[in-house]
Amino acid sequence: MTASAPIVRLSGVRLDRGGRTILRGLDLDVPKGAIVAVLGPSGSGKSTLLAAITGELEPAAGTVEVFGQPVPRERRALLSLRKGIGVLLQGNGLLTDLTAAENVALPLRAHTDLPEPVIARLVRMKLHAVGLRAAADLYPRELSGGMARRVALARALALDPPLMVYDEPLTGLDPIASGVIMALIRRLNDTLGLTSIVVSHHVHETLPVADHALVIANGRIVFAGTPSELETSHDPFVRQFLRGEPDGPIAFDAAARTEAA
Numbered sequence: 001m002t003a004s005a006p007i008v009r010l011s012g013v014r015l016d017r018g019g020r021t022i023l024r025g026l027d028l029d030v031p032k033g034a035i036v037a038v039l040g041p042s043g044s045g046k047s048t049l050l051a052a053i054t055g056e057l058e059p060a061a062g063t064v065e066v067f068g069q070p071v072p073r074e075r076r077a078l079l080s081l082r083k084g085i086g087v088l089l090q091g092n093g094l095l096t097d098l099t100a101a102e103n104v105a106l107p108l109r110a111h112t113d114l115p116e117p118v119i120a121r122l123v124r125m126k127l128h129a130v131g132l133r134a135a136a137d138l139y140p141r142e143l144s145g146g147m148a149r150r151v152a153l154a155r156a157l158a159l160d161p162p163l164m165v166y167d168e169p170l171t172g173l174d175p176i177a178s179g180v181i182m183a184l185i186r187r188l189n190d191t192l193g194l195t196s197i198v199v200s201h202h203v204h205e206t207l208p209v210a211d212h213a214l215v216i217a218n219g220r221i222v223f224a225g226t227p228s229e230l231e232t233s234h235d236p237f238v239r240q241f242l243r244g245e246p247d248g249p250i251a252f253d254a255a256a257r258t259e260a261a
């Protein structure tokens with residue numbers, strides 16, 4: 001893999017779920033070191049796209065490459081790839097009967113044979129990286145929403161993954177906590193030399209820290225470019241999405257189905 005090879009590459013990808021095509025014709029390169037924002041209405045397939053990148057969902061057509069290799073289907077190879085991808089899911093997923101430090105230690109205990117003092121030191125470093133060293137011994141119920149999100153972030157970083165994927169990292173956070181999280185995503189990306197994919201419908205909080213933006217709607221990528229190109233785009237899909245208008249070229253039937261489910 002050369003220095004300029006993309007960290008993630010999708011070529012002609014189609015993604016189906018429950019016998020239905022969710023996304024088609026996906027072509028995407030995520031360059032090393034970039035933060036790519038994936039925007040789109042609810043139910044458009046943002047989480048489905050992430051599932052294809054983490055190897056959870058096999059594409060119905062086309063190829064998904066991560067770190068210059070096709071995502072393997074064989075279980076051991078797939079687990080090994082996944083150690084290189086830090087995932088922050090919408091619900092944090094913290095275990096409530098473990099402290100912040102114990103939560104961050106989980107992936108280290110599960111995937112390494114490091115001795116306990118080394119794990120303890122790594123956990124302190126990860127909590128320090130998210131500004132929470134003082135919260136090591138607190139339980140999730142003792143943390144604010146923003147602090148809990150940062151603990152989940154520290155846990156996602158535990159194995160030093162070169163690629164981070166964030167699914168709606170701002171859900172449930174107020175504007176100040178949202179700003180803290182987005183700034184942290186940018187700072188960690190740059191100081192640790194990561195590549196990040198941030199799925200969000202919080203357009204105005206997400207775009208300022210992104211290098212590239214994608215908008216998905218109606219089963220495909222309707223925009224790919226820089227955040228400033230996005231903001232000045234005259235494309236009717238993009239305008240409708242940015243303004244949050246119910247009427248326009250984006251069909252909201254998929255979203256309605258999701259809510260009804």
Ligand SMILES: Nc1ncnc2c1ncn2[C@@H]1O[C@H](COP(=O)(O)OP(=O)(O)OP(=O)(O)O)[C@@H](O)[C@H]1O
Pocket residue numbers: 017018022040041042043044045046047048049201254255257258
């Ligand atoms: N496991 C599944 N089986 C069948 N259909 C699914 C499954 N997961 C998602 N879908 C469908 O795929 C479509 C896209 O869902 P997805 O979760 O990727 O959307 P999203 O853009 O992440 O939405 P949100 O912003 O609400 O999180 C939806 O219509 C959903 O109903």
Ligand SMILES: [Mg+2]
Pocket residue numbers: 046047048167
């Ligand atoms: Mg989603």
